[in-house]
Structures are given as structure tokens and as C-alpha cells.
Amino acid sequence: MASVSTKLALYDLEGRDGRRLSPFCWRTKYALAHKGLEWEDRPVGFGEIQSIGDGSHRTVPVLDHDGKLIGDSWKIAVYLDQTFQDAPPIFPSLDALHYAQFVERWLFTQVFTAMFPALVRQIHEHAKPEDQDYVRRSRELQLGGMSLEDAEKRGAEGLGAMAVALAPLRAKLADMPYLNGNEPGYADIVAASTFMWARAVYPKKLFPPNDTVIPWFKSILEMHGALGRSAPGYDITGA
Ligand SMILES: N[C@@H](CCC(=O)N[C@@H](CS)C(=O)NCC(=O)O)C(=O)O
Structure with a gap:
């Protein structure tokens, strides 16, 4: 089986004092943790979202997998299941x-x-x-x-x-x-x-x-x- 790179980073919405303000980003952090994956934390404020990647993202979470950017917590969860099939599934069915x-x-x-x-x-x-x-x-x-x-x-x-x-x-x-x-x-x-x-x-x-x-x-x-x-x-x- 081809080895799958696990260089992952997550853009996560941050408020003052390190508060993590987004329910959708929370879902993605739990999805990554459930699959036993490690990720780099990339906190962003509201005003920084448009500077992610090519500037097309309007919301977070955005996952960076070896330079490939995936937005939307649902798409990310499905992507993680499809990409890391040996890890426990987020959606067993x-x-x-x-x-x-x-x-x-x-x-x-x-x-x-x-x-x-x-x-x-x-x-x-x-x-x-x-x-x-x-x-x-x-x-x-x-x-x-x-x-x-x-x-x-x-x-x-x-x-x-x-x-x-x-x-x-x-x-x-x-x-x-x-x-x-x-x-x-x-x-x-x-x-x-x-x-x-x-x-x-x-x-x-x-x-x-x-x-x-x-x-x-x-x-x-x-x-x-x-x-x-x-x-x-x-x-x-x-x-
Ligand atoms: N359907 C998206 C919704 C993501 C979303 O709405 N994120 C909010 C944070 S909770 C956001 O980035 N808002 C940016 C803004 O309000 O400018 C998902 O599931 O990821």
C-alpha cells in the first residue's frame, strides 16, 4: 500500500487569550484526534482567514495536508476517512x-x-x-x-x-x-x-x-x- 504522508496542519479560529471560538474547528480537532493523527496548530483571527492559501477560503476550519487545502468540517472529516483508511473511521457507516x-x-x-x-x-x-x-x-x-x-x-x-x-x-x-x-x-x-x-x-x-x-x-x-x-x-x- 502506498504510504500516506501525515503532514497535517489546521487553521483554527482564535480569539483573544488563545480562546478557540469555532465549533466547526472543534469538530475537526476531535476528528483528527479520533484518527490518531498529529497536526500543527495554525491559529488565525477572523481577519486572517482570507490570507489562507490562495485567499479563496471564507471560513475555518481549513486543513493543510502536504500543501493541499481542504475547507469545511464535513468535507475534512470525509477526506480524513478516505485518506487514512487504516485509522479508526470517523463514520463507520x-x-x-x-x-x-x-x-x-x-x-x-x-x-x-x-x-x-x-x-x-x-x-x-x-x-x-x-x-x-x-x-x-x-x-x-x-x-x-x-x-x-x-x-x-x-x-x-x-x-x-x-x-x-x-x-x-x-x-x-x-x-x-x-x-x-x-x-x-x-x-x-x-x-x-x-x-x-x-x-x-x-x-x-x-x-x-x-x-x-x-x-x-x-x-x-x-x-x-x-x-x-x-x-x-x-x-x-x-x-
Ligand atoms: N460549513 C462550514 C462552516 C464553517 C464556519 O462557518 N466557520 C466560521 C467559524 S465558526 C467562520 O470561519 N466564520 C468566519 C467569519 O465569520 O468571518 C464547516 O462545517 O466548516
Whole structure:
């Protein structure tokens, strides 16, 4: 079998004080770690994304594999499985890919959107100073023109909706330790990545005490030598 080079580097979104702000980049870091691959960390601020490679990338993660650049966390995960076939699969079946994608759609439409107003001013606060104008402009556009401060004032309402929207996750985790069953799978990583994003910027508790989400999230933070926990962040679990 042809030997596959493992010179990998990951462009990862960085805020101030080394905070890692992107849920999508978190997914890719867990995907690389799951496959037992080592990678060079290339942190970038929002304003540096357009300087990656030929300048065509608008978002991170971007993976550099021997000079070949691959953007988009889903494409990267599939690429890693196709390229490193001897390493443990991220998607052991097509079903696992579709399940993880469903979890993403649910999360984005029900959970992320509900959390966003409460967190968005904190994203600005935790961005690098040189990125703050861009973060304010782009996020206020996303909010339909509302200021970050006004969004934050409505945050409590959104967090209430988030707590309701988490019911399926909570119920599943009451039955099984992970969305994937007894062992975590990419569906778990996709779901947990949203809370890793929150953990990087949100200095308060996000879950009620005894929430089944807490032990699940904490155990994912501990995976792969505490990959998640060792990054700078707040204790959103309160446990
Ligand atoms: N579908 C993409 C989404 C990536 C994405 O939206 N990344 C955000 C960070 S969370 C980004 O780079 N945003 C740049 C910006 O807001 O200018 C993926 O799965 O990788």
C-alpha cells in the first residue's frame, strides 16, 4: 500500500487569550484526534482567514495536508476517512454520517439559534481586538440590524428556548451515555462542539444542576488527553 504522508496542519479560529471560538474547528480537532493523527496548530483571527492559501477560503476550519487545502468540517472529516483508511473511521457507516448531519441540523435550527443572542456580545468581547469591528458588523447583520447589546438583553428568552430545545438530547442521554450509544461518535462531537464554542466565551452556567447533558459534555471535554478541557474557557456546567 502506498504510504500516506501525515503532514497535517489546521487553521483554527482564535480569539483573544488563545480562546478557540469555532465549533466547526472543534469538530475537526476531535476528528483528527479520533484518527490518531498529529497536526500543527495554525491559529488565525477572523481577519486572517482570507490570507489562507490562495485567499479563496471564507471560513475555518481549513486543513493543510502536504500543501493541499481542504475547507469545511464535513468535507475534512470525509477526506480524513478516505485518506487514512487504516485509522479508526470517523463514520463507520453512511448511516453514521447521516445521523451526525441530522444532529447538526437539529442543533443549528433549535439550539444554536436560541443561544446566539445571549452569546453574541461575548463573542465580540472575546475576539482579538483587531477583529472586534468586523465581528460587531457581521454579527449585527446576522441579527437583522439589532445591536449586540440589545441581543444580549433578549438573551434570557433565548436561553429559555434552548433549555426546551435540548429535551431530545437530555432524554437520549438519560438512556445511554452518548448519542452514539455506549461510545461517543461524531454525532456527539457535533453536538458538543456547540457547547465548546459557548465554553470559550460565556462566563455563566448554561445548564440546570443534574442535567444529563453535564456529565456527557464533561466526558467529551476529557477525551483525547483533555483536548477540549485544556483549551481556555469558562465552566458553563457549574459542576
Ligand atoms: N460549513 C462550514 C462552516 C464553517 C464556519 O462557518 N466557520 C466560521 C467559524 S465558526 C467562520 O470561519 N466564520 C468566519 C467569519 O465569520 O468571518 C464547516 O462545517 O466548516
